[in-house]
Amino acid sequence: MAGVQARVESALERLLPASDVMPVRLHAAMRYAVLGGGKRVRPLLAFAAGEAGGYAPAADAARLDVVACALECMHAYSLVHDDMPCMDDDVLRRGRPTVHVEYDEATALLVGDSLQSLAFRLLADHRLADDVGTQLEMVNILAHASGSRGMAGGQAIDLASVGKALSLPELEMMHIHKTGALIRAAVALGARCGRARSAEELKHLDHYAKCVGLAFQVVDDVLDREVPTATLGKTAGKDAAQGKPTYVRVVGLARAKEMARELQAEAALALSRIAGSTRRLRELAEFIVLRRF
């Protein structure tokens, strides 16, 4: 995992516009938003899914670098916009001031906008699949995952649910969009960098990703309750204080922890149905459920 994290950090350093390129303040702020932090969960999933396909290490790892960077640009953009005063109004992220605090609101808005464009640029500007049609499909997957029926739509549902008592299915629906969509995209894009897979195998991989995405959010809610701000690197207890529905609130702490383990088991079951080495994908599901921050 540390190896993948290091190579993604170095790929991001290389693929983000340099901070001496005009407009310099915007580019510096984009780098601030993306570099030097984060667990890089989506890149880890993309690499693991690519590896599970039995990829040719040298060529495909270079492709996975680009896919990982596109995912991190998209993820970082969503964090920058979500932290803004008109959304979640947060001042701390990855242990540092959020972008609108460190720079200003207008810059934060443009940083998010530009990172989204860059994510698509990366997917279109590099050779990522043997077949160009597959690569166009990858653009489509990322566009769908990030849009109004994916990540951005999930954030809209989240905002609309503040102060409301959601049912468990409603809460799941929100998270399947808000964090789940991009996590599924990470696995789908990573898988497409490797050898061609059957529709059946892609379906099992997607089910794995769906379970992992939900587990990720359940654990996030547990940590938000149990871990102090200093360890978390972001403001702890914020969701609860803002009246946002969380798994802990809806099903209780004990049941939430149980659900995370059940989702991990379901993810492992999906993996058992596909060929190739799925060890890393299995380990990642475990890491996501057992992590402490």
Add this chain to the structure above:
Amino acid sequence: MAGVQARVESALERLLPASDVMPVRLHAAMRYAVLGGGKRVRPLLAFAAGEAGGYAPAADAARLDVVACALECMHAYSLVHDDMPCMDDDVLRRGRPTVHVEYDEATALLVGDSLQSLAFRLLADHRLADDVGTQLEMVNILAHASGSRGMAGGQAIDLASVGKALSLPELEMMHIHKTGALIRAAVALGARCGRARSAEELKHLDHYAKCVGLAFQVVDDVLDREVPTATLGKTAGKDAAQGKPTYVRVVGLARAKEMARELQAEAALALSRIAGSTRRLRELAEFIVLRRF
């Protein structure tokens, strides 16, 4: 022109998510931002560039519909974000309240984000060129035009220039990014929907688009000074009042009008160097320079 505007309106109606699809408020706001207004300059340019290539009307017009919608989604997103309080803080657009006034700031932020994703989705989800490689190039063109070295970068330069005395080259640099990049993309994408063109012809088309993009901004600055708010559909005199550099301020009203005509002539010269019917492209350059709102 009215024919193209009507078919683009109908394509947008069809290709934007319906307002009864979850999340309904976000989708309604996206439709509010895009439908029912605007000159549709970028679609007109895309259609004219496609026609100049001598396209097969039925198939290629359907492709141009999709390209036109992607351009309008991208353009509308930039307007929604630019109008927000942390940017230009405007309350009126196309004669109606801006999105953050009609809805709220958080929704406006997500509308812009989602429209950008949708623009890329449209380019990836429909067959737009005979050759898939060309279509991937189209994604790349739009991503570059909208990002930190295109439209979003131009807005960053714009914000940084408030209250400063820019030179004419600095002002041009700002507008080549802010409005010019997407106008050039409109011509480049439209041209790629038609028959294949030589690199030489694409270069002349791009030079045409660069001139038209600058002329568009020069005329915008002239109108901002000369036309009242009611006719303009947006707040007149705003740029000048906010201390933003405009062509009228930098070179004076008379010289600005002269520059617009010179750019129109240069655009026509570029067109004279390519084969096919360029009548509509020439007429559009004229329309952009002679328009009254």
